[in-house]
Amino acid sequence: MTLAVTAPPASAADRGHSVPLRIATYNIHAGAGSDGVFDLDRQAAALRALDADVIGLQEVDVHWGARSQGLDVAGELARRLGMRVSFAPIYSLDPVTAGEPRREYGVAVLSRFPVRSATNHEITRLSTQDENPVPAPAPGFGEVTLKVRGVPVQVFVTHLDYRADPAVREAQVADTRRIMARERAELPGARQFLLGDFNAEPSAPELAPLWKELRDAGAGTPATYPAEAPVKRIDYVTVGEGVRVRTVTVPEQPTASDHRPVVADVSLARRGPGRG
Template sequence: MRRSLFVLLLAVLAMAGLTVPASATVPVVRPLTVLSFNIHHAAGPDGVTDLDRLAAEIRRTRADVIGMQEVDRHWGERSHWADQPAELARRLGMHVVYGANLDEEPPAAGEPRRQYGTAILSRYPILKWRNTPLPMARPGEEQRGLLEAVVNVAGVHVRAMTTHFQHNNAESRQLQAEVVADAVRTSREPVVLTGDLNATPDAPEIKTLTALLSDRGRGATYPVEDPVSRIDYVLTRDALPLYNRVLPTASSDHRPVLATLLVWRTR
């Protein structure tokens, strides 16, 4: 299996005009399927919040790693006060980490705090993780964050990142993109960035990222029923994209993006 993946890696790199470094004579190659999904707290265009429906959609993708945005944790009535990341992890049998970018007092003493943010689900073990607050250009904007998890993909460590940029201020998105770009530069692992970046590929803030990360995406993702804008992404560094597709959904106001990659390490 490893040899066949290595041969495929060499063939695809050759078609792309790239080469494996001389030091990479015996790479360990792994396929990795990644989903980027702004889940809109599991509320579809029908107005119904349904975690079972969302979990079934994610399961059908067979994704190994899922970067999710707009994830509620005991947030309120709109999501039935559920711990959505934990519930999805339980339904899917996956590991999970959560970045609470909004963290509010509970409705009553002794109850869980109300949280809203991003999550990473992984079929593979998560070795370490962190959530970094992102800057904003104007006071009072929604706090955003960069959630990172180092995932052990059968011996290949990959840094999965997910984020959700400011929706109504390009200056804030640029500041946020620069922080994400710094995190990409300092990563020792291959990087897979998922997210609702609230900007199209020609925007300066996206170009800040694609100067460092490969973008093989195609197809609009928002709004869900008749999408006209591509604002949801799977971007990679030191990983070879093989497949990228926008999927339909009944569980959110964004369409998810599914990507299959090859990742590798050298001995």
């Protein structure tokens, strides 16, 4: 079963001036399912079933270690799905053995469209790799620029801090808004998306500033975490101006990861600043 929220149908005139896009977000738990078993075949099948044009991924391993069999999970999923990939590491560590690839963990974007440019932005983080971390700028806020049937699109993918104290998330939201505003000014008319695991529910005070420029496409959809019996909605597709949300679904996928994916069918305005 798939649960969905559907918008009113578009008019013929609206369809003539817009471009369809299916976009999704999925925290893939480093390739492991809700049962803790690493299984890329299962995860690739779950991603393929979304039939999305663009997918933002969180908790992505690239040669990280034994938990993901030392694989380039981002590249392997892209290969199996026949999609392009852009990976933005949060952590990039020296290999255990000299000469082996660096051990990396972060976020990624899979796309059916060519990636015109990619940037790994820094936002405030509290490192899980330091014994005594302090909030500091660190990479892992990925951005790709696409051209979707003539419409410029900026896709950002993020994984916000998981701790109960919202202070780091508050700083991350401020960083996110600043970066997205700057990128929007550099490419006027681009349609913007922010995808990711925000580790907070929509009413959380630290997320409130995001809703000044972005719209939560999944408002009214079911919870996404934990996947087997979700009680929290912490995974998001959010949209900026010039994007009309048609349908949003939370596929009932309880095993491929410890989160459920979110999938949105949207229309991109070809021109003008209008907000759908």
